[in-house]
Amino acid sequence: MSTIRFHEMEDGRRIAFRFALGVEDLDARPALVFLPGYMSDMDGGKATAAMQWAQQNGRSCLLLDYSGCGSSSGEFSDGSLSRWCEEVLALIDALEFNKVTLIGSSMGGWLMLLVGLALGDRLSGMIGIAAAPDFSDWGFTNEQKAALSGGETIFEDNPYGPEPTPTYALFWKDAETHRLLESEIALDCPIRLIHGQRDEDVPWETSMKLAKAIRSDDVQLSLVKDGDHRLSRDGDIALLLRTIASLG
DSSP states (O other), rough: OOOOEEEEEESOOOOEEEEESSOOOOSSSEEEEEEOTTTTOOOOOHHHHHHHHHTTTOEEEEOOOOTTTTSSSSSSGGOOHHHHHHHHHHHHHTTTSEEEEEETTHHHHHHHHHHHHHGGGGGEEEEEESSOOTHHTTSSSSHHHHHTTTTTTTTEEEETSSSEEEEEEHHHHHTTTOOTSSSSBOOOOOOOEEEEOOOOSSSSSHHHHHEEEEEEEOEEEEEEEEEEEEEEEHHHHHHHHHHHHHHO
């Protein structure tokens, strides 16, 4: 793995990232940019596998920690889709990527769509892994939404760790302004979606709704019948890497 570097935003935020430069000219093939999920970081299994594949195949690849996550500065309670989208775009600009393939896991799949819409012609393709657009809507009960709307922080059981998962009012209110599934999503690049049908966090039907909402005709959805939310088993990783390779 490449060493951790830092990009400083104008307001002083220090965004940790790893970057591997491809052996070919950056104009030749798009750089891979992996966007982790909620409260995740760039050292996860899928992100690491994508970086290793890129290095083995001479591709440029960017991994990063959003502010308040992993090795980046800041508090997680200050995080939002708008803030993290700004950070991703700042790194893409700083590294002077001409073409980009975005890979987004869970919440990163929602962020991937926002970043992709902002990139315009620089967007080459997308891969969503259990993508979770609009989870501020379908992911919470009416009671939870009322609490968040009133400025409260809510906590939910965390199946992946000992501490409960917080959702802060700031994050939720910002996320509500970025909902996408209720109208056409103006993306025209090749898009591949992967979703496990035993996902207990993000219903696999969400990816079907997403595929329908995206304007591009070049959208393919792969359903993994026994796959869970993480999709981090060896076979799941192999599917991800085959999907990356297929986009060129």
